[in-house]
Amino acid sequence: MKHRVGIIMNGVTGRMGTNQHLIRSIVAIREQGGVQLANGDTIWPDPILVGRNAEKLQALANAHNIERWSTNLEECLANPDDEVYFDAQTTVRRAESIKKAIAAGKHIYCEKPTATGLEESLELAKLAKDAGVKNGVVQDKLFLPGLLKLKRLIDSGFFGKILSIRMEFGYWVFEGDWQEAQRPSWNYRKEDGGGMIVDMFAHWRYVLDNLFGEVKAVSCLATTHIPKRVDEQGNEYECTADDAAYATFELEGGIIAQVNSSWAVRVNRDDLLTVQVDGTEGSAVAGLRDCKVQHRVNTPKPVWNPDIENPFNFTEQWSEVPNNQVFENAFKIQWEYFLKHLVADEPFPWDLLEGAKGTQLSDLGIQSAAERRWIEVPDLTI
Numbered sequence: 257m258k259h260r261v262g263i264i265m266n267g268v269t270g271r272m273g274t275n276q277h278l279i280r281s282i283v284a285i286r287e288q289g290g291v292q293l294a295n296g297d298t299i300w301p302d303p304i305l306v307g308r309n310a311e312k313l314q315a316l317a318n319a320h321n322i323e324r325w326s327t328n329l330e331e332c333l334a335n336p337d338d339e340v341y342f343d344a345q346t347t348v349r350r351a352e353s354i355k356k357a358i359a360a361g362k363h364i365y366c367e368k369p370t371a372t373g374l375e376e377s378l379e380l381a382k383l384a385k386d387a388g389v390k391n392g393v394v395q396d397k398l399f400l401p402g403l404l405k406l407k408r409l410i411d412s413g414f415f416g417k418i419l420s421i422r423m424e425f426g427y428w429v430f431e432g433d434w435q436e437a438q439r440p441s442w443n444y445r446k447e448d449g450g451g452m453i454v455d456m457f458a459h460w461r462y463v464l465d466n467l468f469g470e471v472k473a474v475s476c477l478a479t480t481h482i483p484k485r486v487d488e489q490g491n492e493y494e495c496t497a498d499d500a501a502y503a504t505f506e507l508e509g510g511i512i513a514q515v516n517s518s519w520a521v522r523v524n525r526d527d528l529l530t531v532q533v534d535g536t537e538g539s540a541v542a543g544l545r546d547c548k549v550q551h552r553v554n555t556p557k558p559v560w561n562p563d564i565e566n567p568f569n570f571t572e573q574w575s576e577v578p579n580n581q582v583f584e585n586a587f588k589i590q591w592e593y594f595l596k597h598l599v600a601d602e603p604f605p606w607d608l609l610e611g612a613k614g615t616q617l618s619d620l621g622i623q624s625a626a627e628r629r630w631i632e633v634p635d636l637t638i
């Protein structure tokens with residue numbers, strides 16, 4: 257049996273909407289013939305692309321064999337044949353549209369952060385719960401090959417007792433003057449929902465909570481290293497949002513996580529995100545796709561002596577964790593889980609309340625930076 261799922265995809269002409277959600281997830285699922293269920297049934301996603309620009313939408317639909325597109329969200333929400341509302345608009349626009357979609361009885365799946373502040377994120381989670389609609393938030397980093405390998409190591413007991421985590425995230429985002437910026441300009445304006453903390457702490461919350469233990473406290477220093485940038489139209493603008501955050505998190509069980517996030521750093525590491533985990537029995541460093549390990553028995557014994565040439569090549573003393581499986585696109589994996597949750601009621605723990613936890617950590621990070629102090633992270637319930 258084929259289960260058609262009608263999906264209203266809003267913000268689908270954007271960077272994430274087009275590449276990750278449409279092409280690499282929904283179109284890829286259609287090209288593979290849908291999502292297979294254990295009983296042999298198939299789920300067939302039938303999207304309608306929604307946005308402001310008819311020409312762009314039509315071109316995108318034609319390019320990917322999608323029959324339906326619309327510039328009228330209200331009309332789409334009124335159609336009972338489309339039961340899911342998906343949102344990858346810019347962050348400030350998300351909450352309003354999700355509220356309308358919940359009021360129209362749609363199930364919700366959306367990008368992170370769900371809103372720019374905790375109050376609104378929690379409101380969305382509560383509205384969805386009260387309306388009894390299924391809901392989910394993108395937590396793509398959990399499904400990256402590098403982090404899946406880390407999870408495999410954790411589950412195998414490789415680390416012994418985990419002591420600390422060091423995460424380095426970032427790269428140089430061009431200012432937009434002599435070379436085009438590789439990220440949208442709204443990312444650098446607070447009033448438009450931009451900022452490193454709002455953007456990335458939403459990710460760090462679910463990565464830390466899911467892999468290592470719940471985040472209990474945060475200390476954060478935020479800054480705007482690059483005060484002026486040039487936008488998509490070639491106009492200079494003031495950067496009103498933070499473009500770097502230097503944070504320490506305390507996790508349950510006393511694990512310490514130090515996380516540097518910056519769009520003003522040049523990369524001298526294996527990947528744009530690296531996660532080092534040190535445990536009593538072994539250590540690992542994961543990137544987006546790869547992961548290398550050093551076990552206790554392979555650990556060298558350096559002695560501090562700057563008067564001699566360094567006798568160690570430290571980076572060569574690690575070994576690769578093999579793939580041992582085919583890794584699909586992280587966004588596609590989560591879409592498939594969500595579709596199975598909708599049709600077959602399979603579990604889907606990454607809901608709007610989990611999304612709100614990300615926004616909570618962003619809010620507390622910003623508060624910690626403003627007040628220059630440690631802040632506890634209270635439990636979140638609705």
Ligand SMILES: NC(=O)c1ccc[n+]([C@@H]2O[C@H](COP(=O)([O-])OP(=O)(O)OC[C@H]3O[C@@H](n4cnc5c(N)ncnc54)[C@H](O)[C@@H]3O)[C@@H](O)[C@H]2O)c1
Pocket residue numbers: 266267268269270271272273307308344345346347349367368369394396440455
């Ligand atoms: N999961 C991740 O790893 C990840 C990575 C980057 C961005 N994001 C999130 O995805 C969202 C989109 O980011 P992006 O980088 O794709 O941004 P983008 O600027 O490329 O796309 C934004 C989308 O919103 C639409 N939009 C903007 N203003 C609008 C308006 N006034 N009316 C209607 N539609 C409007 C645009 O047309 C476009 O489709 C953000 O919330 C961001 O935080 C997530």
